[in-house]
Amino acid sequence: MPPLLLVSLVLALSTLAFWQGKRRAFALSTQASSVKMHSRPGYYGMLAALWCALPALTIVVVWQLAADSLLTRMAMDGVAAAKGALTPDQVNLLVNDMRNLVTGSVVDSQIDPLLQAAADRYSGMLRISHMALAVVALVTAAVGAYLVHARIKPSLRARNQVELVIEVILTLCSTFAVFITIGIVLSVLFESIRFFQQIPFFDFLFGLKWSPQMAIRADQAGSSGSFGAVPVLMGTFLISGIAMAIAVPFGLMSAIYLSEYAGPKFRATVKPLLEILAGVPTVVYGFFAALVVAPFIRDLGVMTGLSVSSESALAAGLVMGIMIIPFVSSLSDDVINAVPQAMRDGSYGLGATKSETIKLVILPAALPGIVGSILLAVSRAIGETMIVVMAAGLAANLTVNPLQAVTTVTVQIVTLLVGDQEFDSPKTLAAFALGMLLFVVTLALNVVALYVVRKYREEYE
Amino acid sequence: MAPAMDTILDMRDVIMGKDEAEAAVATKARKVDRDQRTTVGVPFVEEPRMICREVNVFYGDKHAINNVSIDVGKNEVLAMIGPSGCGKSTFLRCLNRMNDTVASCRVTGEILLDALNIYDKKVDVVPLRAQVGMVFQKPNPFPKSIFDNVAYGPKIHGLVNNKTELNDVVEDSLKKAGLWNEVSDRLDQPGTGLSGGQQQRLCIARAIAVRPEVILMDEPCSALDPIATATVEDLITELKEHYTIVIVTHNMQQAARVSQRTAYFHLGDLVEVGPTDRIFTNPRHQLTEDYITGRFG
Incomplete structure (x- = not known):
């Protein structure tokens, strides 16, 4: 059967x-x-x-x-x-x-x-x-x-027994995600350990040169390979930073406008439209960045006499910022709306203006949710790959100049794992070490943000 | 205004005159009132702080307040009572234009604060609300420290020039609200951590700190226990020395304890206004009597 x-x-x-x-x-x-x-x-x-x-x-x-x-x-x-x-x-x-x-x-x-x-x-x-x-x-x-x-x-006592079984099922479901996460971490960790057996840990963490090409066979001429993660990580931070510099002000301000100023009709129309931005496939954003934004920035650079490479961190960061605006705006809008009307009434009743009420009462009360939305956006930005591949290039330059080509951790992981690989070479294993690094970085970001929120949150009932 | 006053006085004579046929006459008077929408008693005072004339409020198509005319005297406590949904809170919120935040709400008629029509197009609601403060039904302290809650109004209105003045204003307001002794050593603690009665007094201190002329209170004790209620009532009596207070309440004993004048609202009409003792001992309108004797409400 x-x-x-x-x-x-x-x-x-x-x-x-x-x-x-x-x-x-x-x-x-x-x-x-x-x-x-x-x-x-x-x-x-x-x-x-x-x-x-x-x-x-x-x-x-x-x-x-x-x-x-x-x-x-x-x-x-x-x-x-x-x-x-x-x-x-x-x-x-x-x-x-x-x-x-x-x-x-x-x-x-x-x-x-x-x-x-x-x-x-x-x-x-x-x-x-x-x-x-x-x-x-x-x-x-x-x-x-x-x-x-x-x-x-x-x-x-049938009800008690049935409810016990249901509780157990619910517990299993809720711990499922945790176990999967642990599994993912372990799978990455073991490959990373293999990598660090060949490349010293501190060379990886503090090395300033990223060039993972190395000779596979003894008779092959190739560079010896250097695995310094700093330039790659720097690229990730640079592009994410540019993206957040776009997404946070635009997202937050549109959230404030939508929840506090806009009429219900306008809000009902614009909010879904904004959320469409989140639904555009990142590959399409990649086209947009590579074919429209990057040339535009280069032309702008030529006009102003700056040297801009055809693939730049700025182009990738700008487009990535546009992509994550809806993450910030939509979630922030929801938490701002969740601040009780009594808070607004209390402030207006004291003769506060709308902007004073928003600045001094509503935003502090909504802060934890807003930080949460920004965190989500940051994780999206750090994990984003496609836009960067197409618009920022593969050159691992150690630079903070947004007009130059850089590369990011995710892009390097992709290039290291695409095509034929042999799993005994540090070149392939480096991808796992990079993945581990990325995981640790985002985890640290989350912890810091959680701490900030706890410290500054203003709890309303 | 004169013919209306005459009608009121005539009617008072009619009702007061014949004791035997009191009920019948009162019923008749009620009919007349419902038709003419006039108010029993004297809604006007010698020295008014706020003057309301023929105020109508609409929520969309719903006619929530019906041609209400009433004065609020200087340094008096005016209590507004009436069954749920009678429009007393709506009317209260008209007095500092809190109804502006409700999109479908429309107000006609005149409301004057010291001879200034507050519904005039030129009037800015921000300074108006600083002059006419409000305390809400449910205590709604901001999620900030006790100090910042009280300092909020003075800061945004620029009432103080430096930190020392601000400290003084905060201390003074908390003292007036009778909260200073309880919180003076923990001004940096969140205001939301106080008990319900303390929170409400904090909200009153917050309103006082802006130095308003009139304080509107919308059922300020409905969420409080009897002890906290007594504290707030004492406070209202003290505040009367400096402020004009309009209080909406469901608690008739409270109205009797704290107010000098009482206004009875019914289904959007202002049915009867008079000195508090008179309203509670000798109501002239049948509806008022029914309400205060507990026949409905």
């Missing part, structure tokens, strides 16, 4: 268990009016359904996860030994061949009879495994449902 059909069957069983349980509880409650059921009938049904579905589904998942490697090991039993002494890689190759045989995508013209036998064994056992799983799962579901069904009586 295919797993999908099995899962649907279990779910159908659990639906049945729900209705049966509910009916039984309902019948009990009407039949003896002197005893009061502990919970409402739906909870008894729910409990039956949960006991029916959850154990069975858990069995299905665990079985599917474990069965494959177990079956492979059993099928390949003796095959590798018959081939003589093999390295682990060669064993893996054999396993892959066997798998290909099972799925029928045979590339080899000559089929090894030993492997063919293993493949047949594997297919046979897989069929048995599926059948066994179906039987076990369905029996578990039925037993679970029956056990609860038989136990339905007034004293069964």
